[in-house]
Amino acid sequence: MTTAAPAPRRTRIQQEKRELILEAALEVFSMHGFRGSTIDQIAEAAGMSKPNLLYYFRSKEDMHKTLMQRLLQTWLAPLRDFDNVGDPLTELRGYIRRKLEMARDYPRESRLFANEILQGAPRIMPMLEGELKDLVDEKAEVIKGWMRDGKIARTDPWHLIFSIWATTQHYADFDVQVRAVLGPDRGSEGRFEDAARFLEQLFLDGLRPRTNS
Amino acid sequence: MTTAAPAPRRTRIQQEKRELILEAALEVFSMHGFRGSTIDQIAEAAGMSKPNLLYYFRSKEDMHKTLMQRLLQTWLAPLRDFDNVGDPLTELRGYIRRKLEMARDYPRESRLFANEILQGAPRIMPMLEGELKDLVDEKAEVIKGWMRDGKIARTDPWHLIFSIWATTQHYADFDVQVRAVLGPDRGSEGRFEDAARFLEQLFLDGLRPRTNS
């Protein structure tokens, strides 16, 4: 494991301004991707001049890297919490719900991540092959245990996890498409409630008709 | 409906070169997004000089627009075919399978589309709110009919469609992540076979345990 850089001493102003910049950078990066974003855009969104921004972050890359590291910490938290102590179906439902809440409450983070992956994950590939793979493998084992115990249907745990990621993050990443198709009738709250209900049913009950067969 | 531009007369060479360029543009755009791609990159990928490329396409925007229009025709084909003539579950399975095949065989098209949506669909929003919404609404009615007839479980047809899109396109859009997590053991063919099996089970049988409850 690479040792983390020694935490630089920062003044109060530095702390605040760096937060302000990261907030603005998240907004811009998540919308336009790394190459599609300009330092000027971020500086304007943060309400400061470009050189001033560059006083707090050495480079555009530096901002993106910092955002990414921070993102990955919170992004994997729900999966980490995924434990084999409780009832499997409850545990699964909780995970789906939390991932969906994250898509609702942190859509920019989701899109930032999606942008990075879409473009080949040039900056986070090692993390995917290391930390992420290890975590998923570990949780796949937990799920396999449930299957062995007959608690849930036998299937591929990895693809189960992928499908939960895909369906929940879809509501953040493809938000404009979802909104365009559903029309303006259903507000944001309603949309996510419907989605939660649907996904719960899909993953927990399935689409098999109840009445026959 | 806006009338299509009158088809310009083109020489054989123009036909061929335009195809060559679009192929290269798809490669580049799907990887780096619109703003992240340069005409030079596309020109090099197409094996010609930048001015030569610009002889066949007036601008970068022009290439992207052409690609997008072409993409949307083929992209919605599986959904259009989705009919209420056959057995609902068979119809659904067929749709899932075809979408997954498209993710496998046309990942660049999928990523091109994902890039566009991620960035707010600036160039195709009208199509989403018009053509796409109408088509989805129509198919949602078909699905609702199946539910009324007790052929499949009652649930939200729109979110069902979203979840099929999300899960299948995930294997194209998040391909690097999927590969990183699964490791090199499972080749491309195996991955998609596993995915097909899993998605079929998820959508058709559900995750409810068979043995008890």
Place this chain on the structure above:
DNA sequence: GAAAAATTTGACCGGATGGACAAACGTTAG
């Protein structure tokens, strides 16, 4: 309140990028 340190900004630089243009090159019809 003055020195020192931290912050902010205008001006600037070099390279990349989208695109224009005219000249050169090829190809073909008569």
Place this chain on the structure above:
DNA sequence: CTAACGTTTGTCCATCCGGTCAAATTTTTC
């Protein structure tokens, strides 16, 4: 052969963009 047309390229331009720098301004420290 040659005029006309289609194709290709070298050169050029204006703008954008990431980043630097020195000077100005503000804040902190003593």
